[in-house]
Amino acid sequence: MQINATVEKVQVNFSKRHAPENAGLRDGKTFNIRSPVIRNNVIEHRVFWSAWLDSLSTRVFGVEHERKWREQVRDARVVVLEAGCGRPTNRLATFADGTRACVRYGIDADQVLGETLSYYLAELLGISNLPPLALSKLNLSSEQWASVRGNIEASEWSPNAIVSLTEFIPNVTGVFIPLHLRKQQGGGLQLSAETISNMTVTYLVELMQWSDLIIFDYLTANFDRIVSHIFSLQWDARVMERTTNNLLKTINGHLLFIDNEAGLVHGYRVLDLWERYHRLLLSSSCIFRRSTVRRISEMKRSGNSAKLLYELYRAREPLARELSSLSEEHALTLQYRIDVVYKHIKQCTEIM
Structure with a gap:
């Protein structure tokens, strides 16, 4: 055949x-x-x-759902940042509207890049089993991250590092x-x-x-x-x-x-x-x-x-x-x- x-x-x-x-x-x-x-x-x-x-x-995850989720979380204000989402370096973020996301801070930028490119490769393949993903920069003065600045500093995350946000599924x-x-x-x-x-x-x-x-x-x-x-x-x-x-x-x-x-x-x-x-x-x-x-x-x-x-x-x-x-x-x-x-x-x- x-x-x-x-x-x-x-x-x-x-x-x-x-x-x-x-x-x-x-x-x-x-x-x-x-x-x-x-x-x-x-x-x-x-x-x-x-x-x-x-x-x-x-x-x-529906195409429209993924698009809206990505747009929503890129600028959403994080009000709680706590332990969760697997690895010790990961955190569970709660946004002002109650939405939650897993925040992944890689040991190096290559891990965040690998996570992100894997997500988009899955999309090219028509595989929809990966939760929606968006990137964010840890600007501690921005409205998005200012409320949890202390948590970020306690985690020893580098300011302005790029992290991935993925939808938290309960x-x-x-x-x-x-x-x-x-x-x-x-x-x-x-x-x-x-x-x-x-x-x-x-x-x-x-x-x-x-x-x-x-x-x-x-x-x-x-x-x-x-x-x-x-x-x-x-x-x-x-x-x-x-x-x-x-x-x-x-x-x-x-x-x-x-x-x-x-x-x-x-x-x-x-x-x-x-x-x-x-x-x-x-x-x-x-x-x-x-x-x-x-x-x-x-x-x-x-x-x-x-x-x-x-x-x-x-x-x-x-x-x-x-x-x-x-x-x-x-x-x-x-x-x-x-x-x-x-x-x-x-x-x-x-x-x-």
């Missing part, structure tokens, strides 16, 4: 289906659907999640790596009719989101999520039974890919240490979302994914010029990894 021909069919099918967008996470849609499932309803062309299954999973839980992915390390996720008949639709929709996460983490070379678990198997045989780093689930069943500071910049810098495990993770799945495959194919054809990423980032983020972007070397690395994913998808279409 030729991937180009497959993707052309996918584009036609995808354009005819207009799934409604969520307004943030407040649409109340859940995936708690328990009905008989047969393989033909779930997998199409052997390697694609079906349009029927995909239609059950709308955007996690009522989330940790996420375990699905059993079918744990069993398939290096073998490619394959779902038989018998296997699928024992799965709930809820579980299948989650697996579909995992297939996006695997591609996303490979492209960004993010070692601080699933890959760190694979690495730790050397001395901890039960690590895969624990919740996954930097991954949460909402009450509606959406996965949230959070804390992406290790993506792209830092991840590319330490590839020699982690690439073996990145490849193992990528090989663990041979079923994909049509829309994701279409975006990968488009980015491969462009030959310059870093340029597409920078153009989107610069158009959406006023502080893009100050924070900088990928180096030329890392831009080439991104394109190489796009090509690797494209080749992996093509191989899956041929062997399954």
Whole structure:
């Protein structure tokens, strides 16, 4: 099977289906659907999640919601800054209107850059599992930060540093790596009719989101999520039974890919240490979302994914010029990894 021909069919099918967008996470849609499932309803062309299954999973965060959130928080006045949001260097901010956001202050600017570029790469891929993100400069005399100046100074944050703000999502839980992915390390996720008949639709929709996460983490070379678990198997045989780093689930069943500071910049810098495990993770799945495959194919054809990423980032983020972007070397690395994913998808279409 030729991937180009497959993707052309996918584009036609995808354009005819207009799934409604969520307004943030407040649409109340859940995936708690328990009905008989047969393989033909779930997998199409052997390697694609079906349009029927995909239609059950709308955007996690609506496009308009993200746009409004970014505009709102860039100038919103912070009235409380307290511990929270994971790492010791992170803080939970409360704005004057009650809105809350996670503030991430990187050990260096590359971590904030990695977090930000990962967010915009996800947008290029059509992956909506990352909470809305905006950048802000720690101007302690500005209306935005003046009220919490003491907290910032106590945290020993550098004045005028650029931090990332991401929407705080309440009522989330940790996420375990699905059993079918744990069993398939290096073998490619394959779902038989018998296997699928024992799965709930809820579980299948989650697996579909995992297939996006695997591609996303490979492209960004993010070692601080699933890959760190694979690495730790050397001395901890039960690590895969624990919740996954930097991954949460909402009450509606959406996965949230959070804390992406290790993506792209830092991840590319330490590839020699982690690439073996990145490849193992990528090989663990041979079923994909049509829309994701279409975006990968488009980015491969462009030959310059870093340029597409920078153009989107610069158009959406006023502080893009100050924070900088990928180096030329890392831009080439991104394109190489796009090509690797494209080749992996093509191989899956041929062997399954």
